[in-house]
Every structure is written in structure tokens, then in C-alpha cells.
Amino acid sequence: MxxxxxxxxxxxxxxIDNAGQISKRYGRITKALNQYFYNLDSKTANSLQVGSYGRFTGIRGISDLDMLYFLPATAWPRFRDRQSYLLQVVKTEIKKTFKNTDIRGDGQVVVVKFKNQEVEVVPVFSNEDGTFTYPDTHDGGSWKVCNPRAxxxxxxxxxxxxxxxxxxxxxxxxxxxxxxxxxxxxxxxxxxxxxxxxxxxxxxxxxxxxxxxxxxxxxxxxxxxxxxxxxxxxxxxxxxxxxxxxxxxxxxxxxxxxxxxxxxxxxxxxxxxxxxxxxxxxxxxxKALSNVNVSEQFIEDQYEMNLYGHVSIECEIRKNNLLEALLSNLLGEGHDISTNRKLRF
The missing domain is CATH 1.10.1410 (Poly(a)-polymerase, middle domain)
Incomplete structure (x- = not known):
């Protein structure tokens, strides 16, 4: 060639080959917070995708996703001196949507840990100059400023x-x-x-x-x-x-x-x-390989081999012999398989 x-x-x-899954996760997190802070069901309002995904420089296997969530200005008096409490509230509301997912506060962010990637959610207040003020729970708590839009x-x-x-x-x-x-x-x-x-x-x-x-x-x-x-x-x-x-x-x-x-x-x-x-x-x-893990090393990295093509494996989850869900969808939403289920590959 x-x-x-x-x-x-x-x-x-x-x-990136799982953009749909990523967008769905961003959307569900955004909706969970919008329902609490704005009484809205929107999956897109009041959030911004940042990091490599937001700059369109991420690649297949991207494991770290970042998003800002815009808090209403009216919430400032409530959280002004309570940075840790703010992260706890954000964590609690996201947990209502992702009940079986590991979610934790981590200094300046709330980390939603899925099986194949983590989403770091940063709650922010918008400033008039286009910057954002975000919480830092270290050393007793403070506020810092970032400018990802610039x-x-x-x-x-x-x-x-x-x-x-x-x-x-x-x-x-x-x-x-x-x-x-x-x-x-x-x-x-x-x-x-x-x-x-x-x-x-x-x-x-x-x-x-x-x-x-x-x-x-x-x-x-x-x-x-x-x-x-x-x-x-x-x-x-x-x-x-x-x-x-x-x-x-x-x-x-x-x-x-x-x-x-x-x-x-x-x-x-x-x-x-x-x-x-x-x-x-x-x-x-x-030819092009359709499923490539960029962090793995293989013998063909050093020696010529004519390997191509891929295999896709799907699994049906059944209860009482009735189709309940597909494993790929379940994993994409961060849920576990319930007990007493049959798996059909």
C-alpha cells in the first residue's frame, strides 16, 4: 500500500468506535443533574464535553471522559462554603440513574466508573468572562477557575x-x-x-x-x-x-x-x-483492522503476518426463556446481570 x-x-x-455509547452516558448523566438542579429532562442542556473527546483528539479505547456541568447561579449561596457537599449532591443525583455503578467524589470531580471507561464530572459556575469556577475539596475547600472553552x-x-x-x-x-x-x-x-x-x-x-x-x-x-x-x-x-x-x-x-x-x-x-x-x-x-486495541502488543508488530478481519460476539440475556436484554447494552449502561438468568451467545 x-x-x-x-x-x-x-x-x-x-x-473511536463507541461514540454512541459515550454520548448516551453523557446524556444520562446530564439528564440526572438537570432533573435535580433545573427540573428539566434535557440530556444536552447545561453540560459541555471537554478533554480529548471535546477536542476531537481521542482514539479507540478512550478510557477517560470529562464533562462540565453548569450549575444555576442561584445555587451559589448554598454551596459557596461547602465544596465537599456539592460533590456529594452531584454524586447522589447521578447514583439515582446509575444505581449499580461505582461513583465517587475525588477532590475536584465526581468520577462515574464504568467497566470500560470513567467519566469525570466537574460541577461549575459560569463567569461573565467565559471562564468557569469549580470546587476543590483539598485543604479545607476552595474555588478555582478554568477556561476550557478558550x-x-x-x-x-x-x-x-x-x-x-x-x-x-x-x-x-x-x-x-x-x-x-x-x-x-x-x-x-x-x-x-x-x-x-x-x-x-x-x-x-x-x-x-x-x-x-x-x-x-x-x-x-x-x-x-x-x-x-x-x-x-x-x-x-x-x-x-x-x-x-x-x-x-x-x-x-x-x-x-x-x-x-x-x-x-x-x-x-x-x-x-x-x-x-x-x-x-x-x-x-x-486491510484495515476494524477492532484494534492500541495498547496491546502482538507478534505481528515485529513479523509480517497476513491477519485481517474481526469477530463480533453478542450475548442474549434470557429470563424464563424470554429475551430480557443484550449483554452489550447492559454493559454500556453500567448494569450487572441479574441472578437466575440464562446466557445465549
Whole structure:
């Protein structure tokens, strides 16, 4: 396959495949809080999807979701000096909808822990300047300010200027993170990709066939960043911490990119790119894989194998021989299987 086809396949292999499930969870959480705070049944009003999902940079297997919930201004006197109580109220109301799901308060958020991902709910008060005030229960309680709308707006604007390359690169770097188990947050990945493209216009008129050189250029940029403690986020200028130095793995990855670019056969080229991005990068003779876990490592990462296709398994849950539910729907809603049920695969 061509370079363009290979990188298109990579991006197709890592695209989120459970957007419906994610939207349903966001909607049910929002509705639960709207019923309490506004006496509304809306699944969309008064909430904002943020984080990598909100910036459209998340990939398949995304495990951390973030959302803001906009509290009514009239609730401020009630919670002004009671940050922990606010999180407890939010937790209690969400629990009414997700009775069998682990839900807990955690400093600044309420975490709704599903089997395949966590949703962090941040209750906020809206400010006139577009920022939000959110609770912090540490050290006796306080209020802090965040500006995710400015972050998303800046990221979206540069992505538009760079013809979509920014978001695609951010997704590719998440595959790299999973392949090499790099301790780096999604927010830092997006910040680094943003900085890389800030003053780089040479790819504005380029296509997927240039993504091999783009990858090399990015990891060269990353290696040259050295060791820093934090970066400033686009838009908000908030500090994004560096958990652990990524300099050595960036240098190693740059060498893999150089190996791929200098390869004399398609087989060796693709094997080199698989060292960079892992299993989601296609073998040179195979089609796109429809179910890829980007964090797993397989023998075909190192040796050519013609593996393709996928198997979907569904399970019927029956009571008294009558269909009660499908297992996929039950798990998607965070519910357990009741006793005295029969399973039919």
C-alpha cells in the first residue's frame, strides 16, 4: 500500500468506535443533574464535553471522559462554603440513574466508573468572562477557575488553519503513547502538537502521503524539547504538567521514523512504522483492522503476518426463556446481570 493509504488506515484503525455509547452516558448523566438542579429532562442542556473527546483528539479505547456541568447561579449561596457537599449532591443525583455503578467524589470531580471507561464530572459556575469556577475539596475547600472553552477554541482554530493535520497528528501520537507506554497526558499531547504546528505552515498544502515526513519532523521536534516541568495550554495559558521526561523515547522513535523512511522494501518500511505506532499501523499486505486495541502488543508488530478481519460476539440475556436484554447494552449502561438468568451467545 502507499504511504497515504497506510496512514489513512492507521487513523481509521484508531478512530473511536463507541461514540454512541459515550454520548448516551453523557446524556444520562446530564439528564440526572438537570432533573435535580433545573427540573428539566434535557440530556444536552447545561453540560459541555471537554478533554480529548471535546477536542476531537481521542482514539479507540478512550478510557477517560470529562464533562462540565453548569450549575444555576442561584445555587451559589448554598454551596459557596461547602465544596465537599456539592460533590456529594452531584454524586447522589447521578447514583439515582446509575444505581449499580461505582461513583465517587475525588477532590475536584465526581468520577462515574464504568467497566470500560470513567467519566469525570466537574460541577461549575459560569463567569461573565467565559471562564468557569469549580470546587476543590483539598485543604479545607476552595474555588478555582478554568477556561476550557478558550482551549478548545484555540485548538479548533489552528486545526482549521492546518487543514485538519493538527487533530490527526494528536490521534497518531496517542497511538504512539500506547505503543511505548509513555507517561504523558492527553492534554499534554494536544499541547505539544499545537506548539509543533503553531508556526509550521509547510504541511498546509500537503496530504496523507507526507505523513511519513510529518512523523519524523514531529519526533525531531519532541526530542529537541529537552526536559521541561510544564507547558502552557493553548488558549487558557494554564500550566500542563510533564509527568515524566519523554526525551529518550522521542529520540528512539525518531530513529524508527528514519528507519522507515530509508527502508528499501514495503515490508521493512511498515514494520518500522509499527515500531512507532504499534499494531494499528497496517502490515504492507493487509486491510484495515476494524477492532484494534492500541495498547496491546502482538507478534505481528515485529513479523509480517497476513491477519485481517474481526469477530463480533453478542450475548442474549434470557429470563424464563424470554429475551430480557443484550449483554452489550447492559454493559454500556453500567448494569450487572441479574441472578437466575440464562446466557445465549
Amino acid at each position: 502507499s504511504t497515504a493509504t497506510d496512514f489513512k488506515t492507521l487513523l481509521d484503525n484508531i478512530k 482551549e478548545m477554541s484555540s485548538f479548533r482554530a489552528l486545526n482549521d488553519d492546518r487543514k485538519g493535520h493538527l487533530r490527526r497528528l494528536s490521534k497518531m501520537i496517542r497511538a504512539w503513547k500506547a505503543r511505548h507506554e509513555v507517561e504523558i497526558s492527553g492534554f499534554l499531547i494536544d499541547t505539544l502538537c499545537y506548539n509543533f504546528f503553531s508556526n509550521l505552515t509547510e504541511y498546509d498544502d500537503k496530504s496523507f502521503k507526507s505523513y511519513d515526513q510529518l512523523s519524523l519532523d514531529f519526533f525531531t521536534f519532541l526530542e529537541n524539547e529537552g526536559d521541561r516541568v510544564f507547558y502552557y495550554a493553548p488558549g487558557s495559558r494554564s500550566k500542563v504538567s510533564v509527568k515524566k521526561s519523554f526525551n529518550k523515547v522521542a529520540k528512539l522513535t525518531k530513529e524508527y521514523c528514519e528507519e522507515a523512511l530509508s527502508a528499501t522494501s514495503e515490508n521493512s518500511r511498515n514494520l518500522a512504522w509499527k515500531k512507532v505506532f504499534g499494531r494499528p499501523f497496517p502490515n504492507y499486505t493487509t
